[in-house]
Amino acid sequence: MFEKILIANRGEIALRVIRAAREMGIKSVAVHSTADSDAMHVRMADESVCIGPASSTESYLNKAAIISACEITGAQAVHPGYGFLSENASFAQALEDHDITFIGPSAEHIRIMGDKITAKETAKELGIPVVPGSEGGVADFETAIGVAEGIGFPVIIKATAGGGGRGMKVAKNAAELEVAFRTARSEAKAAFGNDEVYIEKYLQKPRHIEIQVFGDGKGNAVHLGERDCSLQRRHQKVFEEAPGPAITPALRDRIGMICANAMKKIRYIGAGTVEFLYEDGEFYFIEMNTRLQVEHPVTEAIFGVDLVREQIRVAAGLGMSFTQDDLQINGHSIEVRINAERLPNFSPCPGRVRTFHAPGGLGVRMDSALYGGYSIPPYYDSLIGKLIVHGRDRPEALARLRRALGELIVDGVDTTVPLFHALLAEPDIQNGEYNIHWLERWLAEQFG
Template identity: 80%
Template sequence: MFEKILIANRGEIALRVIRAAREMGIKTVAVHSTADVDAMHVRMADESVCIGPPPGTESYLSIPAIIAACEITGAQAVHPGYGFLSENATFVQALEDHEITFIGPSAAHIRIMGDKITAKDTMKKLGVPCVPGSDGGVPDLETARKVCEGIGYPVIIKATAGGGGKGMKLAQTADDLEMAFKTARSEGKVNFGNDEVYIEKYLGKPRHIEVQVFGDGKGTAVHLGERDCSLQRRHQKVFEEAPGPVITPELRDQIGKVCADAVAGIDYIGAGTIEFLYEDGEFFFIEMNTRLQVEHPVTEAIFGVDLVREQIRVAEGLPMSFTQDELELHGHAIEIRINAEKLPNFSPCPGKITQYHAPGGLGVRVDSALYDGYSIPPYYDSLIGKLIVHGRDRPEALARLNRALGELIVDGIDTTVPLFSALLEETAIHTGDYDIHWLERWLDDNMG
C-alpha cells in the first residue's frame, strides 16, 4: 500500500484528494506556487513543497519540479486531480521512468483519448455510437466541402487537439464553411500548436450526457450511470446533475453497458468519463476524459462511493471495492460551480475573502478551499467552490439547492451565485426541459 502520495494540483480538488488519502491512512504531500503559500491544501497536507513562481507553466505544469518534489519527500505516487497535468501522457511517462505511480490511466490511453480523431476511431471499433462526420482529419477546404455535402448542414468544425470550447466553429450553411474552417484551424494552431481539424454533423437541440466509467486495468470495468451537463456557457459546464432528467433506466443500462464494455476491452484503469451528445433517444460520442471530472461528486452522492479512494486502490493493484451488480442508484444530486466572476460579463474577480460561511444540513456538501481572509490569486482558474446537494428525488434536490444557496456567504468578491438563484426561478430548470444551447439564450435575454 502507498504510504505517501503527492497531489499535483491546487484548490478544492487537492483538498478532495487529501481527505480521501487521510481516511485511508496515507500521508500526503501538497505542492504549491509562491502565490499559494497560504492555500488551504498546503495547510491540510502532511507536507508541502514550493515548486515555483505563480504562473502555472513555471509551477503546477512543471514536470521536473513535481518529480523533484516526489524524490525529496519520498512520495510513491502522484494524484493529478483535474486540469494541469491530469491528461498529459508525457508526465505519466516521466513518472513511470522515475518509478513513481501515476494514479490514473496509462500514458497510452491518455494519448489515444487526447486526440479526438483517434479517440473517435477507437470508440467506433469498440461499439460506441459516434456523431456522423469526417473519417479523420480534414486537410483542406475542398475536402471539407465534400464531407459537408455528404453529412448535410449544419456542421461543426473542431480542432483535433481542442478543448474548453476553443477551436470549435459552426457552419450553418455552405456559405459559412470557409470562414469557420479557417478560424477553427487558426484557433487550434494558436491554442494547442496543432491546426488539424475534423468535421461533425451539428445537432440542433442535444443534451450533454456523460457516463462515468471505472476500470481495474485488468479487463474489468463498471459504469456508474450518467450525468446531465447540458447547462453550459461557452462550452463550459456550470450546472451538473445525476441521474439525467430525460434518461430512462433502460437507456441508462444500455449506454452504460456499452461504455463499460468499451473501456474493459482496452484494459483501462481508473476513473474516466465518456461524453455524448444525446438527441431523440440516440447517443453520439464526442470525447473521453481520462481523469476525474469536476462534477464527480454528484455520482458519488447517488451511488454512495468514493471515486478518489477507488482511484488510489486500483493504482495500488487492488480490485475495485464494488461490482456492477452492487451499484445501486439512490435519489438525485445536483452540483453548481461557483466562480469568482463578476456578472453579467463573467469577468474574473480575484481578491480577499472578508467573510465565508458554507451551507450545511442534510444532503448538502461543499467542496471549496475558501476561508475567511483568504486572498484568491489572479493566476488560475476562477472556480472557487462547488455546492452539491442530494435529495430523494429531483424536486427535493432543487429545493435543497435553493435553501443552501440562501445560506452561502462569500463576501469580499463577486461570484456567480446570483446566476443560480435566478435560474432556480425558471420553469425550464424545474421541468428539465433544456438543451446545451438553452443557457446561452437565457443569458442573452436576461444578462445581455
Template identity: 80%
Template sequence: MFSKILVANRGEIALRVIRAAREMGVGTVAVHSTADSDAMHVRMADEAICIGPPSSTLSYLSVPAIISACEITGAEAIHPGYGFLSENAQFVQIVEDHGIKFIGPSAEHIRMMGDKITAKDTMKALGVPCVPGSDGGVPDFEAAQAVARETGFPLIIKATAGGGGKGMKLARSAEELETAFRTARSEGKSNFGNDEVYIERYLGAPRHIEVQVFGDGRGNAVHLGERDCSLQRRHQKVLEEAPGPAISPEIRARIGATCAKAVAEIGYEGAGTIEFLYENDEFFFIEMNTRLQVEHPVTEAIFGVDLVREQIRVAAGEEMSFRQEDLVVNGHSIEVRINAEKLPNFSPCPGKITQYHAPGGLGVRMDSALYDGYSIPPYYDSLIAKLIVHGRDRPEALARLHRALGELIVDGVDTTIPLFRALMEEEAVQTGEYNIHWLEKWLETNLG
C-alpha cells in the same frame, strides 16, 4: 497500499484528494506556488513543498519541479486531480520512468483519447455510437466541401487537439463553411500547436450527457450511470446533475453497458468519463476525459461511493471495491460551480474573502478551499467552490439547492452565486427540460 502520495494540484480538488487519502491512512504531500503559500491544501496536507513562482507554467505545470518534490519527500505516487497535468501523456510517461505510480490511466490511453480523431475511431471500433461526419482529419477546404456534401448542414468543425470550446466553429451553410474551417484550423494552431480539424454533423438541440466509467486496468470495468451537463456557457459546464432528467433506466443501462464494455476491452485503469450529445433517444460520442471530472461528486452522491479512494486503491494494485450489480441509483444530486467572476460579463474577480459561510444540513456538501481572510490569486482558474446537494428525488434536491444557496455567503469578491439563485426560479430548470443552448439564450435575455 502507498504510504505517501503527492497531490499535483491546488484548490478544492487538492483538498478532495488529501481528505480521501487521510481516511485511508495514506500520507500526503501538497505542492504549491509562492502565490499559494497560505492555501488550504497546503495547510491540510501532511507535508508541503514550494515548486515555483505564481505562474502555473513555472509551478503546477513544471514537470521537473513535481518529480523533484516526489524524490525529496519520498512520495510513491502522484494524484493529478483535474486540469494542469492530469491528461498529459508525456508527464505520465516521465512519472512512470522515474518509478513513481501515476494515479490514473496509462500514458497510452491518455494519448489515445487526447487526440479526438483517434478517440472517435477507437470508440467507433468498440461499438460506441459516434456523430456522423469525416473519417479522421480533414486536410483542406476541398475535403471539407466533400464531407459537407455527404453529411449535410449544419456542421461543426473541431480542432483535433481542442478543448474548452476553443477550435470549434459552426457552419450552417455552404457560404459559412470556408470561414468556419479556416478559423477552426487557426485556433487549433494558436491554442494547441495543431491545426488538424475534423467535421461532424451539428445537432440542433441536444443534451450533453456523460457516462462515468471505472476500470481496474486488468480488463474489468463498470459504469456509474450518467450525468447531465447541458447547462453550459461557451461550452463550459455550469450545473451538473445525476441521474439525467431525460434518461430512463433502460437507456441508462444500455449506454452504460456499452461504455463499460469499451473501456474493459482496452484495459483502462481508473476513473474516466465518456461524453455524448443526446438527441431523440440517440447518443453520439464526442470525447473521453481520462481523469476525474469536476462534477464527480454528483455520481458519488447517488451511488454512495468514493471515486478518489477507488482511484488510489486501484493504482495500488487492489481490486475494485464494487461490481456492476452493487451500483444502484439512490435519489438525485445536483452540483453548481461557483466562480469568482463578475456578472454579467463573467470576468475573473480575484481578491480577499472578507466573510465565508458554507451551507449545511442533510444532503448538502460544499467542496471548497475558501476561508475567512483568504486571498484568491489572479493566476489560476476562477472556480472557487462546488455546492452539491442530494435528495430522495429531483424536487427534493432542487429544494435543498435553493435553500443552500440562500445560506451560502462569500463576501469580498463577486461570484456567480446570484446566477444560480436566479436559475432556481426558472421553469426549465425546475422541470429539467433544457438543452445545451438554453443557458446561452437565457443569459442573452436576462443579463444582456
C-alpha cells in the same frame, strides 16, 4: 498500499484528494506555487513543497519540479486531480520512468483519448456510437465542403487537440463553412500549437450526457450511470445533475454497458468519463476524459461511493471495492460551480475574501478551499467552490439547492451565486427541460 502520495494540483480538488488519503491512512504532499503559499491545500497536507513562481507553466505544469518533489519527500504516487497535468501522457510516462505511480490511466490510454480523431476512431472500433463526420483530419476547404455536403448542414468544425470550446465553429451553409474552417484552424493553432481540425454533424437540440466509467486495469470495468451537463456557457459546464432528467433506466443500462464493455476490452484503469451528445433517443460520442471530472461528486452522492478512494485503490493494485451489481442509484444530486466572477460579463473577480460561510445540513456538501482572509490569486481558474446537494428525488434536490445557496456567504468578491438563484426560478430548469443551447439563449435574453 501507498504510504505517501503527492497531489499535483491546487484548490478544492487538492483538498478532496488529501481528505480521501487521510481516511485511508496515507500521508499527503501538497505542491504549490509562490502565489499559493497560504492556500488551504498547503495547510491541510502533511507536507508541502514549493515548486515555482505564480505562473502555472513554471509551477503546476512543471513536470521536472513535481518529480523532484516526489523524490525529496519520498512520495510513491501522484494524484493529478483535474486540469493541469491530469491528461498529459508524457507526464504519466515520466512518472513511470521514475518508478512513481500515476494515479490514473496508462500513458497509452491518455494519448489515444487525448487526440479527438484517434479517440473517435477507437470509440467506433469499441462499438460506441459516434457522430457522423470526417474520417480524420480535414486539411483543406475542398475536402471540408465535400464532407459537409455528404453528412448535411449544419456542421461543426473542431480542433483535433481542442478543449474548452476553442477551435470550435458551426457552419449552416457553404459560405459560413469557408469562414468557420479558416477561423477554427487559426484558433486551434494559437491555442494548441496544432491547426488540424475535423468535421462532425451539428445536432440541433442535444443534451450533453456523460457516462462515468471505472476500471481496474485487469479487464474488469463498470459504469456509474450518467450525468447531465447540458447547462453550459461557452462550452463550460456550470450546472450538473445525476441521474439525467431525460434518461430512462433502459437507456442508462444500454449506453452504460456499452461504455463499461469498451473499458473492459482496453483494460482501462481508474476513473474516466465517456461524453456524448444525446438527441431523440440516440447517443453520439464526442470525447473521453481520462481523469476525474469536476462534477464527480454528484455520482458519488447517488451511488454512495468515494471515487478518489477507488482511484487510489486500483492504482495500488487492490482492485475495485464494488461490482456492477452493487451499484444502485439512490435519489438525485445536483452540483453548481461557484466561480469568482462578476456578472453579467463573467469577468474574473480575484481578491480578498473577508468572510466565508459554507452551507450545511442534510444532503449538502461544499467542496471549496476558501477561508476568511484568503486572497484569491488572479493566476488560475476562477472556480472557488462546488455546491453539491442530494435528495430523495429531483424536486427535493432542487429545494435543498435553493436553501443551501441562501446560506452560502462569500463576502469580498463577486461570485456566480446570483446566476443560480435566477436559474432555479425558471420553469424549464424546474422541469429539467433544457439542452446545451438553453443557457446561452437565456443569458442573451437576460443581459443582451
